Amino acid sequence: MTAMDKLMSCALCPNICRFACPMEEVWATESSSPSGKARTALLLLQGQIPWNKENVKILYQCLTCWASNEPCPFEDLIIGDLLVEVRKEAVKRGVIIPEVAAIMDSLRKYDNPYGERRARVKAPLKEAELVYFPGCTAELREKEIISATIAVLQKAGVNAHVLKGLCCGWPALQMGDEESFLRLAKRIERALEACKGKVLLVGCPSCFEYLTKIYPERGIDLKVKVVHASTFFLNLLKDGKILVKAVRERVAYHDPCALGRKMGIYDEPREVLHSLGLQVVEPEKTREFATCCGGGGMVEKSLKVAQKRKKELLSTGAELFVTACPTCKMMFNKTKLEVQDLSELLAKSLE
């Protein structure tokens, strides 16, 4: 099926997946339902409705969380990804809504989506077999994740170069800005070449998805093995490189969409938690059915989605809440739910 065929199938479908879409729930409009968004996208591409900000705004009422994929009756139809392609057309035509314009502007000026200047990578870069790439959110919003990860690496006797000041390009492509994405990806490629790293340790699931899947799809070969922190930590524990004290508490684990649904990593973070002696309790919506934290959209009403997920996590009765994603942690912090990253819990449990 071509992208247009897929959009047509989604637009004509009686919205079988609508109950799974957190954006429809918070917007409470027909146009924000998965099929509703597909209809707007299709009509825009067919020239039946105008490319104006009111219509384009609907394209961004999607977190690209993939939750609607589970109940979707069509094979290989991912509405979130189709909408990103249509956002590119909106950007090409210069129809850019204010929230998106602010993120694009920040990425173009500062190489991050948060509108903050940060130190740029300076040559020469330290050569190291292991390169740790924390990503923009850990660097600018959740710095404790970086110190925790470094503490774990030091305890395990692993020497790593910490690669800061770069963005993987995920926010740019999400906004539909392919040009910025390619520029940011080029910078990552050049930095990794200079580091001569063999393994790239990544803490952010969206960076992990991009560096592992999206880059190769666009012919960008980083020539390194990319590993998410949860898998890396589990291997350190299995190899006996780090010893931990048991924490006897009940913990609820929140599956980040990019790590779970998009990359299929569900068991590794849970195994790390079990290794710490924790009792893992599951929210009603978990693993492939987990509700998004709202961080995937970076646009209006994302916080309402985080609040919905907060309630689901609290209903487990757990004493601790853990995730494996800086953006999920940041979103839950905004709702005043204290959620730790896996790295932080692990660092605190080190013998």
Ligand code: SF4
């Ligand atoms: S990807 Fe997520 S936000 Fe987008 S339509 Fe599907 S469920 Fe809704």
